[in-house]
Amino acid sequence: MLKKTTIDKLPELAAALMEKGTLVAPIKEDAGFNFREITDAKQVDLIFHNTIISPKSAFFPQMEDFVRYQTGKSILEAAPVELNLKPTFLFGVRPCDVKSFQIMDIHFSGTGVVDPYWQKRREATTIFGFAFDMNEAADAAEFYHTLGIGAADPEGSDIFMVRKDDILMLKVITPKGEKLMAGLSFPTDASADEIKYFDDYIAKGHDYKTRYTCVDTEAIAREFESIFDNSDFWTKISDACLSCGVCTFVCPTCYCFDICDETLFSQGTRRRVWDACMFTDFTLEASGHNPRTKVYQRLRQKVCHKYSYHIRKYGVISCVGCGRCTRYCPVNIDIFSIVEEAVKAKWYKRL
Amino acid sequence: MTTNNPYIPMPVAISKVIDEVDTHDIKTFRFTFLNEEDGKNFKYLPGQFAELSIYGKGESPIGIASSPTEPGYVEFTVQRAGTIVPGLVTAALHDMDEGGTIGLRGPLGHSWPIEFLEKKNIVVVGGGFAFTTLRSLINFMLHDDNRSRFGEITVIYGARTPGLLLYKDELAQWEKRDDIKTVITVDKGDDTWMGRQGFVPAVCREVAPSPKNTVAVICGPPIMIKFTLPVFFELGFSKENILTSLEMRMKCGIGKCGRCNVGFKYVCSDGPVFSLAQLEELPRDF
Numbered sequence: 001m002l003k004k005t006t007i008d009k010l011p012e013l014a015a016a017l018m019e020k021g022t023l024v025a026p027i028k029e030d031a032g033f034n035f036r037e038i039t040d041a042k043q044v045d046l047i048f049h050n051t052i053i054s055p056k057s058a059f060f061p062q063m064e065d066f067v068r069y070q071t072g073k074s075i076l077e078a079a080p081v082e083l084n085l086k087p088t089f090l091f092g093v094r095p096c097d098v099k100s101f102q103i104m105d106i107h108f109s110g111t112g113v114v115d116p117y118w119q120k121r122r123e124a125t126t127i128f129g130f131a132f133d134m135n136e137a138a139d140a141a142e143f144y145h146t147l148g149i150g151a152a153d154p155e156g157s158d159i160f161m162v163r164k165d166d167i168l169m170l171k172v173i174t175p176k177g178e179k180l181m182a183g184l185s186f187p188t189d190a191s192a193d194e195i196k197y198f199d200d201y202i203a204k205g206h207d208y209k210t211r212y213t214c215v216d217t218e219a220i221a222r223e224f225e226s227i228f229d230n231s232d233f234w235t236k237i238s239d240a241c242l243s244c245g246v247c248t249f250v251c252p253t254c255y256c257f258d259i260c261d262e263t264l265f266s267q268g269t270r271r272r273v274w275d276a277c278m279f280t281d282f283t284l285e286a287s288g289h290n291p292r293t294k295v296y297q298r299l300r301q302k303v304c305h306k307y308s309y310h311i312r313k314y315g316v317i318s319c320v321g322c323g324r325c326t327r328y329c330p331v332n333i334d335i336f337s338i339v340e341e342a343v344k345a346k347w348y349k350r351l
Numbered sequence: 352m353t354t355n356n357p358y359i360p361m362p363v364a365i366s367k368v369i370d371e372v373d374t375h376d377i378k379t380f381r382f383t384f385l386n387e388e389d390g391k392n393f394k395y396l397p398g399q400f401a402e403l404s405i406y407g408k409g410e411s412p413i414g415i416a417s418s419p420t421e422p423g424y425v426e427f428t429v430q431r432a433g434t435i436v437p438g439l440v441t442a443a444l445h446d447m448d449e450g451g452t453i454g455l456r457g458p459l460g461h462s463w464p465i466e467f468l469e470k471k472n473i474v475v476v477g478g479g480f481a482f483t484t485l486r487s488l489i490n491f492m493l494h495d496d497n498r499s500r501f502g503e504i505t506v507i508y509g510a511r512t513p514g515l516l517l518y519k520d521e522l523a524q525w526e527k528r529d530d531i532k533t534v535i536t537v538d539k540g541d542d543t544w545m546g547r548q549g550f551v552p553a554v555c556r557e558v559a560p561s562p563k564n565t566v567a568v569i570c571g572p573p574i575m576i577k578f579t580l581p582v583f584f585e586l587g588f589s590k591e592n593i594l595t596s597l598e599m600r601m602k603c604g605i606g607k608c609g610r611c612n613v614g615f616k617y618v619c620s621d622g623p624v625f626s627l628a629q630l631e632e633l634p635r636d637f
Contacts, residue, residue, distance in 0.1 A: 012396035066358050069406035075362045075452045076385065080407055112620055113605040230635045255611035259358070259602045263407045270406060271360070275610070276622050282610065285600045286411070288435030291637050301636065303610060 001178070002195050003187035004171045007046070009169070014041035014091075016184055021087030024058055026051050035090070046130065046163065049139060051096050054252030054324060057103065058090050059121040067270040071263055076241070081269075083117065085124040089180075092130045095205070096144035096320040098156040100252030101127070106314045107255060126180050128170075129157025138210040141323030143336050145210040149215075149320060152205030162201050169198050178208050186248040203224060210321065211232065211336065217317045223342050224308035234296040237303075237338050245276035247325035254319045255328075256282075277301045280350075303338055357605050360454025362387040366424060370451055373514030376431040377480060378445060379416060382455060393458060395419055396465060397487035398596060398624050400478050401457025402439060402604050403427060410618070412601040415458065416483040418490035420497070425455075427519060428483045459604040460623050463488050463568060463594065472502035472558045476579060478551050478571025479510050482517050484596060485570055489525070497565040498530060505560055509536040509551040509575075513544045534558055552578035555618035562587040568594045578628070590628035597623050597630070599637055613637045 005013060023038040026048050033048040035055045069078035101122070107249045108118035131152035132138070138151070145151070154160035158177030162169045169190055172178045181187070190198070227233055248254040258275035261268055275282060278298050284290045292298050310318035319335075326334045367381035384390035390617070395415055402410040431445045432438025444453065473492065477485045485508075489548050492501050506525065510516045510617035516535065525533040536547040536554045549555065550569065560567070569576060576595065584595055599611035599618040606620030614633040616622065 029619050065408070070523075071407040075360070075406060075454050078454075080356065108607065111606075113607070115607055116356050116358075159481065165561075225634070228636075247430065255607070257602070257607075258610075259608070261407050261409055268407050272608075275608070277612075283600050284436060285598065286432035286436050286438050286441070299637070301612070303633075309612065309615045 001172045001181070002190040002198055003172075003181060004190045005168050005170070005187045007163070007166045009186065010043040010044050010046065013184070014044040016186075017034075017089045020180075020183070021089060022056075023089045023091060025089075025091035044091065046092055046168070048092075048125070048326075049132075049136075049240050049321065050097070052324070052328065053250055054091060054100065054322065055093050055097050056100060056252050056255075057119050058088070058110075058125060059101065060104070060255065060257075062190075063271050064117050064273075065271045066259070069261075069268050069270065071266045071268060075351070083120050085120060088121070088125040089128065090125050090263050091128040092161070093127055093157070093216070094132060094322070095129055095151060095153040095157075096142075096149050096322045097252050097285060098127060098129045099144075099149050099153070099320045100322070102156050103253050103316055103318060103320070104255060105316075106316065111314070112116055126158045126176055129154060129160040129173075131162045132204060132208070133163070134201070134204060134208050138208070139323055139327070140211070141326040141334070142210045142321055143323065144209060144321035145206075146212060146215050147226065147317060147319065147321045150202070150205035151208040152202045154202060162198050164194070164197060164201075167194070169194060171198060178233060183227055215339075217311055220317075220343065221308040221311040221338060224304045228300070228341060231296065232343070234300045237341065238296040238299040238334075241278075241295050241299050241333055242331060243278045243280065243298060244330065245278040246330065247277060247326050247333075249274060250321055250324040250328050252322055252324070253306070268289040277305070299333075303335065304347065306335075307342075355488075357456065358603070359391075360456045361386065363389075363425075363455045365447060365449050365451045365453070371428060371517050372401065373512075376445075377428060377517065378431075379428045380444065381417075381426045383391055383424050384455075385452065390423070393425065395425075395581055396460035396462030397491045398463035398484045399458040399460050400426070400484070400603075400604070400623065401425070401455050401459055403429070403444065404454030404456060405443050406454070408439040408443045410454075410456070410602070411438075412459070412604055413489075414484040414596070414623075415565055416473045416486055418487045418494065420491055420494035428480070430480055433622065434464075438467075441503075454600055456604060461621070463624055465491075467469050468492075468566055468568075469500045470502065470564075472504070472560070472563075472565040474505045474507070474565060474567045476551065476555060476567060476569040476571070477508045478579075479505075479515065480517070480574035481570040481572065485568065486518055486521070489531070490521070492533060493525075493528070495510065502564065503532070504530070505532040505558065507532070507536070507551060507554055507558060507573075509549075509554065511538045511539050513541055521543075550578070551575050552582050555579055555582045556585075556620075559586060562589070562592070566594060570596050590631065591626050593627040595627070595630070596622060597625055597637060599623075600610045 026033040065081040108115040158174045306318040362385040363382035369379040404410045461602045602608040604615040611618035
């Protein structure tokens with residue numbers, strides 16, 4: 001079922017969704033676009049390439065409160081923080097970012113102990129995927145095509161959107177999306193020409209090139225395993241790295257977190273917050289032992305985790321080629337060129 | 352978000368505190384569950400650990416020192432951390448008395464592979480403070496219900512000084528039994544020490560357990576492990592038959608927070624128990 005509406009009706013669509021629950025969509029801020037909860041239906045703006053921070057925060061917020069406690073009182077008085085989630089609509093997510101949710105699902109809810117926060121937020125949310133504009137060239141940092149992700153892949157979205165000039169086409173992908181669409185009165189049925197345009201656009205997405213390098217994930221995983229001990233390679237790669245962690249914070253598939261207690265005047269909250277393997281105290285043990293005191297060891301952990309360990313553990317690469325880490329690195333470290341260098345590293349001359 | 356939320360600790364009360372060593376920085380805490388239901392559901396095996404949780408301080412992952420054959424409580428032997436890194440949780444716990452309440456999340460991680468150990472001879476090698484989950488294993492194997500499931504049991508346990516030996520009463524009881532061979536050693540004795548002196552690796556060479564149908568379970572400080580492993584290789588033990596428990600900084604304990612990641616394993620949920628053969632598959636990043 002393909003529906004359509006016009007771009008000038010976006011505020012109307014936004015208002016209809018806001019009536020049903022919480023709408024989270026990209027809005028323009030000083031530094032660029034970011035996903036935020038919409039308070040004014042006119043804020044929704046689909047003229048963006050991609051957001052600075054990935055939309056993972058919709059399911060894995062930077063801070064998630066677990067428990068409120070009072071110091072000096074019995075543990076029995078501590079109160080878990082209830083998650084009272086309204087139906088949530090995550091609007092305008094690019095296909096590579098939608099893919100990141102599927103990768104994170106494997107970790108948070110698909111294997112081992114289920115993370116209740118991730119699962120409940122996922123269940124409460126309907127995803128509106130949004131195809132990249134293929135009339136423009138891809139951003140220089142992006143390489144999702146290299147990882148097999150199309151610029152207009154609808155998989156993983158509940159409703160998938162393609163824009164054609166002033167028309168916004170919306171296709172129902174899942175039963176969840178269908179239920180929502182049935183409750184929206186104004187999108188009208190698309191014409192046969194529009195259905196053809198939509199289908200062609202999705203097919204064309206697979207040929208839309210980002211930076212091109214042929215990637216064999218299994219081979220890359222092995223390559224990284226074989227160069228783990230090549231500290232010359234890692235030292236050179238991490239030469240400029242500030243260990244600031246921005247790559248991990250903007251990343252849609254980085255999931256490391258800290259659990260910490262914050263107390264102020266005896267009132268406290270235990271919460272989880274994003275953490276990063278780039279920080280020196282990430283692996284500092286109470287004994288004083290720390291296996292990753294050097295910058296190169298931490299950058300190695302980050303890169304190997306994404307392109308090697310994760311493949312061996314979960315069978316998928318922990319990267320969607322969104323390019324954020326490269327785009328926002330203050331010293332221009334380009335993660336994909338590290339992958340390329342690693343493939344070449346066997347010929348790397350020892351310094 | 353309370354039911355089945357793996358991040359919310361269960362309330363427990365301290366029912367007993369044992370000051371283990373003459374430096375008074377290692378104590379065994381016995382906890383009883385404040386909710387009876389939690390106690391019933393807390394089913395564990397030797398080698399597993401739990402997060403000790405004190406609101407306002409944080410959480411610490413600690414190996415379970417009691418054996419599941421001792422119902423009604425769970426024990427942890429905890430060192431007060433703080434010489435290099437301030438240990439907020441362990442310091443707060445050490446300052447608590449019987450009756451104090453804290454939180455507990457667990458049991459976490461994989462146990463010593465009991466089924467794999469069955470019908471085999473077991474050599475338990477421990478050094479210093481790393482003896483806690485080994486004590487759990489020994490008490491489990493020695494229990495009347497379990498003793499016949501295992502072959503000969505040999506324990507080689509060492510500490511720097513006599514005053515630093517843990518579980519002294521139990522060591523004395525084991526020495527009296529004829530179904531367990533107990534070899535206790537200290538690096539350096541004192542005026543009252545009548546027992547053996549010598550480092551654990553040297554004592555292992557002297558005791559020379561046969562590798563035949565035998566599994567070695569080894570826990571200790573890195574330096575002890577480093578010199579003990581070659582002894583067991585010389586004796587003919589295979590890497591599959593040498594087990595140890597890995598340490599890594601942890602937070603969640605359930606394989607989600609990424610902190611204890613080494614190679615394609617999470618030490619908390621894939622370990623902490625590994626065979627030497629499994630460890631050799633991992634990058635040297637711990």
